[in-house]
Amino acid sequence: MQQREFIGLEDQFGAHNYKPLDVVLSRGEGVWVWDVDGNKYLDCLAAYSAVNQGHCHPEIMQAMVKQAEKLTLTSRAFRNDQLGPFYKELCELTNSHKVLPMNSGAEAVETAIKTVRKWGYTVKGVPQDKAEIIVCDDNFHGRTISIVSFSTDENARAGFGPFTPGFKLVPFDDAAALEAAITENTVAFLVEPIQGEAGVMIPPEGYLKEARTICDRHNVVLILDEIQTGLGRTGKLLAEEYEGIEADLTIIGKALSGGFYPVSAVLSNTEVMDVLQPGEHGSTFGGNPLACAVSRAALKVLFDEKLIENSYEQGKYFLGELRKISDPRIKEIRGRGLMVAIEFHPEVGGARAYCNKLKEQGVLAKDTHENIIRFAPPLVIKREEVDQILAAIKQVLAAS
Ligand SMILES: *Cc1c(COP(=O)(O)O)cnc(C)c1O
Numbered sequence: 109m110q111q112r113e114f115i116g117l118e119d120q121f122g123a124h125n126y127k128p129l130d131v132v133l134s135r136g137e138g139v140w141v142w143d144v145d146g147n148k149y150l151d152c153l154a155a156y157s158a159v160n161q162g163h164c165h166p167e168i169m170q171a172m173v174k175q176a177e178k179l180t181l182t183s184r185a186f187r188n189d190q191l192g193p194f195y196k197e198l199c200e201l202t203n204s205h206k207v208l209p210m211n212s213g214a215e216a217v218e219t220a221i222k223t224v225r226k227w228g229y230t231v232k233g234v235p236q237d238k239a240e241i242i243v244c245d246d247n248f249h250g251r252t253i254s255i256v257s258f259s260t261d262e263n264a265r266a267g268f269g270p271f272t273p274g275f276k277l278v279p280f281d282d283a284a285a286l287e288a289a290i291t292e293n294t295v296a297f298l299v300e301p302i303q304g305e306a307g308v309m310i311p312p313e314g315y316l317k318e319a320r321t322i323c324d325r326h327n328v329v330l331i332l333d334e335i336q337t338g339l340g341r342t343g344k345l346l347a348e349e350y351e352g353i354e355a356d357l358t359i360i361g362k363a364l365s366g367g368f369y370p371v372s373a374v375l376s377n378t379e380v381m382d383v384l385q386p387g388e389h390g391s392t393f394g395g396n397p398l399a400c401a402v403s404r405a406a407l408k409v410l411f412d413e414k415l416i417e418n419s420y421e422q423g424k425y426f427l428g429e430l431r432k433i434s435d436p437r438i439k440e441i442r443g444r445g446l447m448v449a450i451e452f453h454p455e456v457g458g459a460r461a462y463c464n465k466l467k468e469q470g471v472l473a474k475d476t477h478e479n480i481i482r483f484a485p486p487l488v489i490k491r492e493e494v495d496q497i498l499a500a501i502k503q504v505l506a507a508s
Contacts, residue, residue: 111118111144126272129467129474131182135252137162139486139493141472148368150496152466152473152483157304157336157447159367160419161409162488168366171405173399180398184390190400197404202346202358204375206386209395213335215252216372219389220298220357221254224329225274226383228295232327238293239341244330248305249298249333256409281311283318290322296329297322301347304336307480308449310442312348315353323356329380331357336447339363340410340487343445350444350455356380366406371399415487419445426483426494435505450501457463462504469500 114132133148135142139162141151149211154160161168173188182188208223210216221241228234239284243249243258256264257271265271276294280303301316303309317334323330327463332355337347339360347357355378361372374381394400410416423445430441430450437456452459459475466473466481473481483497 109144116128117353123254124306127130131467131470131472133188140487141414147470149470149472150485150493150500152471152497153241153365154483154484154486156362156474157339157341157484158362160340160363160487161406161413162486163367165366165406165409165488168368168402168405172284172368172402174403175341175398178397181396183256183392184395188395188397188400189394190397190404191395194395194400194404197407198373198375200432201407202360202375203354204358205379206376208374208376208381208389209399210361210372210391211360211370211375211393211399212250214252215391216300216335216361216374216392217255217333218252219374220331220359222304222389223265223357223380223384224296224331225328226388230401232295232296234293239295240274240276240291240293241295242276242278242286242289243271244299244303245277246280246303246306246309248303249300249301249404253341278470280306280309281315283322283465286319287322287326290326290328294326294328294483296331296385298331298333300333301337301350302342302444302447304447304482305476307451308447308482310444314351316348319351320351320353320355327357329378331355331359331443335358339407340416340419341445341447343416343423344482345410345416346461347444363404363410365399365402366409368406369399369402371403371406377502410487418486418489421489422446422489422491422494423448425491426497429494429498430501433502433505437505446484446489448483449476450481450483454479462508464483465504465508466500467500468497469503471497471500 111132112265132144133141141149225239228239245260249255254272258275276289278289332336356378358375365371427443437452439453440451457478459481461481463475
């Protein structure tokens with residue numbers, strides 16, 4: 109079949125809830141993907157950072173196949189021999205006390221929301237149904253009704269009401285606004301350390317540390333959504349490390365499985381998680397042996413191959429080289445580790461058109477908003493591959 113035939117099938121039979129670049133991929137290895145015609149591309153999205161370990165990593169693949177031959181799903185009605193070791197390894201790596209495994213990122217966010225609400229009622233003493241959670245403008249935490257209830261993106265919300273109450277918005281990177289919004293009914297502050305979908309928005313240094321102090325002062329649970337920033341993407345295991353803080357609840361997903369399988373988790377640093385009693389929350393697939401085996405291998409690869417250090421080093425080089433490009437159309441270049449964005453002046457726009465041109469140069473990147481392109485390749489990337497991305501960007505800028 110031709111690419112346009114595959115695209116036709118998607119358009120005819122699939123819901124139109126995405127507008128992908130028109131490239132039909134059929135194979136991946138490391139930072140590289142191939143389309144059905146055999147064209148090769150350097151993947152600079154890495155499935156929104158779910159493929160930090162690179163496409164089809166052989167060790168994760170082995171772990172998946174081996175486990176699939178033995179046992180895939182027991183449900184949590186029974187125990188399995190992968191769950192305990194998965195918990196232990198994850199807790200040791202992240203310095204956490206407790207883990208609650210789920211599947212998608214949005215489910216883990218929902219889990220954190222439920223947990224802090226219950227904590228508010230049973231521990232903090234918030235009156236029934238009065239719990240408030242503070243979130244930030246331009247957040248992205250997923251797509252469920254409750255999560256889009258506190259989105260400020262009209263595209264994500266319009267037509268989906270009625271919405272879940274109990275959320276309050278404050279500007280991102282404004283600690284004073286956070287403190288002013290807190291009432292005696294505030295149970296949590298939920299924030300991304302770096303806003304990925306908003307366009308790699310990095311708060312000024314000290315913001316998260318201040319948020320940590322404010323949360324402590326008012327007995328408010330700090331929840332960091334590290335689904336995108338976590339697991340090496342920013343050059344640290346967790347982005348919170350840049351500010352030397354620890355969240356009470358940390359949400360991870362995406363790269364937790366190296367892209368093989370949906371695995372997410374809420375990590376608890378304090379005893380917040382203890383409020384959940386048997387039967388109050390769960391998931392048929394959450395914590396299944398296949399997910400745990402895949403995730404254990406994905407975490408091992410992250411450390412064995414020093415991908416976090418590589419993310420830091422290659423990211424620093426990439427950002428440094430990008431900043432040498434002088435082009436009046438570029439408003440800002442920013443990033444941390446291998447989470448990098450080029451923002452064009454709003455009147456330039458056309459980020460999508462640049463992505464299409466980058467595709468012609470063998471680089472797949474994704475526009476976010478009209479004027480921002482994000483570059484987030486798998487963390488296995490090598491210096492010469494970073495140079496290839498840079499060459500493609502320069503080529504596209506020169507030719508347009
Ligand atoms: C991707 C993402 C989510 C949602 O994860 P899904 O697996 O798509 O449900 C939540 N928060 C952040 C920061 C994300 O990047």
